[in-house]
Amino acid sequence: MAKVHPFQGYRYNPEKVGDINRVVSPPYDKINDEEREDLANDSLYNIVRIILSKAEEGSKDKYEVAAKNLQDWIDEGVLQRDEEPGFYAYYQDYEAEGERKTRKGFIGLGEIESGEGVKAHEETMSGPKADRLRLLRATEANFGQIFMLYSDPENRVTELMDESIGDKPLLEAKDKYRNTHKLWKVGADDVISTIKEEMSDRSLYIADGHHRYETALNFRNECREKGWTSPETGGFDNRMMTFVNVDDPGLTILATHRLLHDLGDFKPHGVLDRAREHFSISRYDKREDMLRKLDEDRGEAHTFGYRAKGDKAYWSLTLQDESVMADLLPDKSEAWRRLDVSILHKLVLEKYLGIDEEALEEKRNLDYVRGRNDALDMLKEGGYQGAFIMNPTRIEQVKEVADRGEKMPQKSTDFYPKLLTGPVMHKLEINKG
Numbered sequence: 001m002a003k004v005h006p007f008q009g010y011r012y013n014p015e016k017v018g019d020i021n022r023v024v025s026p027p028y029d030k031i032n033d034e035e036r037e038d039l040a041n042d043s044l045y046n047i048v049r050i051i052l053s054k055a056e057e058g059s060k061d062k063y064e065v066a067a068k069n070l071q072d073w074i075d076e077g078v079l080q081r082d083e084e085p086g087f088y089a090y091y092q093d094y095e096a097e098g099e100r101k102t103r104k105g106f107i108g109l110g111e112i113e114s115g116e117g118v119k120a121h122e123e124t125m126s127g128p129k130a131d132r133l134r135l136l137r138a139t140e141a142n143f144g145q146i147f148m149l150y151s152d153p154e155n156r157v158t159e160l161m162d163e164s165i166g167d168k169p170l171l172e173a174k175d176k177y178r179n180t181h182k183l184w185k186v187g188a189d190d191v192i193s194t195i196k197e198e199m200s201d202r203s204l205y206i207a208d209g210h211h212r213y214e215t216a217l218n219f220r221n222e223c224r225e226k227g228w229t230s231p232e233t234g235g236f237d238n239r240m241m242t243f244v245n246v247d248d249p250g251l252t253i254l255a256t257h258r259l260l261h262d263l264g265d266f267k268p269h270g271v272l273d274r275a276r277e278h279f280s281i282s283r284y285d286k287r288e289d290m291l292r293k294l295d296e297d298r299g300e301a302h303t304f305g306y307r308a309k310g311d312k313a314y315w316s317l318t319l320q321d322e323s324v325m326a327d328l329l330p331d332k333s334e335a336w337r338r339l340d341v342s343i344l345h346k347l348v349l350e351k352y353l354g355i356d357e358e359a360l361e362e363k364r365n366l367d368y369v370r371g372r373n374d375a376l377d378m379l380k381e382g383g384y385q386g387a388f389i390m391n392p393t394r395i396e397q398v399k400e401v402a403d404r405g406e407k408m409p410q411k412s413t414d415f416y417p418k419l420l421t422g423p424v425m426h427k428l429e430i431n432k433g
Contacts, residue, residue, distance in 0.1 A: 002150060002199045003111040004243065005233035006085040006192050009424035010141075011170070016078045017045050021173050024181075024422035027144050028052055029128060029211070045078050047422035051135070051143050063138035070139050079425065086187035087195060088424050089161045090242055094179035094417045096252045103250035103417070104158045106186065106195070107424055109238040110148060110204065112216050132215040137222075142240035142426040145419040146209035146216075149246040149398075150202040157198050158245055164191045171423050179417040183424065205246070205402050207415045213239070229431045240426040242419050246395055254414040255392040257375035258344070259367040260385045263353060268308030268386065272315060274352040278324050279317040290314035291372060291389070298391045302343050305372070305389030309379045319343060335400040340391055341412040348388070360410065368411045 017023045022043040025031065028051045031039070039048045053066035060068070073079045088107040095101070136142075152158070165184040173181045186192065206213055216239040223236045230236050244251065260266070272281055284290040290305050293316045297303035302319040325337035328346060336342055349355040355365045367384075369375040375387045393413050401408055 002202045002204050002243075004087075004196055004199045004241075005109040005111075005238060006087050006187075007109045007234060007240070007426055008082045008085050009088060009107075010074070010079045010081050010427060011424050012045070012422065013077055013080050016076070017043060020171055023047060024173050024420045025051070026175060027208075027418050027421055028132075030418055045073060047143060050139065051421060063134050066135055067138040070141060074427075081427075082185065084187055085192075086185050087192060089165050089184040089186050090419070090423070091182045092179055092250075092417055092419075093182075094177070094252075096254065096416055101250040101252065103244060103252070104161065104248060105242045105244035106157070106161060107145065107183075107240065107242050108195075109233055109426065110146070110241040110243070111238050112213075112220050112236075128211040129215050129218070132211055133218055136215055136219050140428045140430060142216075142428070144209070144212060144421040145242040146212050146239060147207040147415060147419055148241045148243045149205040149207045149251075149395075150199065150243055151247060151399075152198070152202065152245045153247045155245060155247065157195055157243075158248065160191060160194060160198075161186060164188060173420060173423070175417065175420060177417065181420050181423065199243070204243075205399060207244070207398070207413065208418070209241075223430065226432075231429050234426075234429040236428055236430060240424075246399065251395065252416045253392045253395060253398075254370055254416045255372070255390040256368045256370060256411045256414045257372060257390055258349070258388040259369055259375060259378060260353070260387070261365060261367060261383050263355075263365050263385055266385050268311050271306070271348065271352050271386070272317075275317050275348065278320060278347065280320055282316045282318075284314040284316070285312075287314055287373075287376060290316055294372075294389060294391055299394060302338075302340055303391065304340070304344060304348070306386065307376060307379060307389075308386040309384060317348075319347075333401070333404050333406060335397065335404060336406050336408070339393065339397060339401070339408060339412065341393065341409045344388060344390065345409045370414055370416075 012020060012023050014020065023046050025039050025046060025048050031048065031052060036048050036052050039046045049069050050066045053062040053069065055062045056065055090105050090107050092103045094103070164186050169182040169184050171183040175181065220236045275281060282293065294303055294305055297318065304317045306315040306317055322338060324347065325343060328351070329337055345360065359365050369378060372389050375389060378384055379387055398413060
């Protein structure tokens with residue numbers, strides 16, 4: 001069950017940094033090299049100088065640089081710690097699929113668990129976990145968020161926050177997609193205790209931040225092995241998280257599309273020839289017609305869009321019989337086998353194209369792209385051989401797979417919009433004596 005705690009967050013001092021938009025950033029794993037440089041050039045205090053720091057001449061590696069920047073910013077008053085603990089209401093106003101929405105959550109500390117209490121739904125990759133662990137060791141602080149879901153059909157926690165926050169937020173920022181992010185402090189003792197009580201009997205699901213969660217768990221275990229201790233709430237047994245109600249009408253999952261590259265002996269129509277055994281295949285002269293087929297089948301059938309580089313036609317592939325997945329993966333649950341991403345990865349990519357799990361983890365033959373038209377347009381660029389267009393995973397599927405203790409293939413979900421890094425941070429309290 002969920003144990004959540006208020007904390008004394010570190011926040012940017014507007015008198016030192018000026019425009020808050022110049023110091024916050026997207027999550028570390030959503031920033032490419034060019035974007036990292038642009039953000040770093042925006043301000044000497046942009047959070048990328050910690051979460052994606054760079055080695056300096058001499059003996060300092062990038063993790064030492066990150067730790068030094070953090071301490072310097074605290075010493076200089078660039079980052080200031082709130083005097084009293086609290087939760088932080090975090091609301092995001094955004095547009096998705098032509099509709100304006102507001103997703104409402106709150107930031108607090110959540111207890112790190114390795115058992116039933118927190119349910120992961122997606123596989124992770126080893127490289128990012130090693131990188132994030134080294135950053136956590138060096139800084140002993142949380143900067144980015146773990147995006148946690150909980151179920152509250154009556155919306156009690158959100159209504160409580162709505163009643164507790166004022167009109168003017170502590171922070172208001174816009175991301176590169178022009179989504180608005182707002183942060184308020186929720187510090188009243190009675191509100192804090194009610195939120196803790198409301199959350200105490202709820203299970204948590206990791207929506208985004210699987211690498212960060214596993215990193216926090218590994219760090220906690222390391223600290224315990226060293227004999228280090230922490231206070232009940234503010235140390236390595238807890239991690240900063242954003243909690244969002246899975247029943248919130250503002251919750252949106254977008255699809256992540258797959259782009260093929262560097263496949264030897266790739267034949268543009270070869271995958272179609274193989275797929276005829278299990279899929280009904282339709283041809284379209286116009287992109288819009290293929291995309292309309294995906295929309296019509298969303299939640300009703302397992303349909304993928306496909307186009308090969310240089311092909312004038314667009315194609316849809318619709319699975320004819322789900323039993324092929326039971327024959328292929330008898331050890332997996334029906335819920336897992338019915339996921340579009342499972343069908344694409346195990347049946348199409350692995351069985352037809354030979355892209356196995358190791359190749360997927362190393363991204364040897366696959367790139368992931370948000371936006372159907374963006375993915376299809378990228379076929380015009382050199383290097384990409386084909387594109388598979390997906391429908392998004394549904395939230396009830398996320399819960400069902402996680403409840404069974406299984407994990408979806410990587411990049412199965414894209415919760416939109418992403419949480420900003422930098423609005424509030426948490427410095428761990430650790431006793432090493």
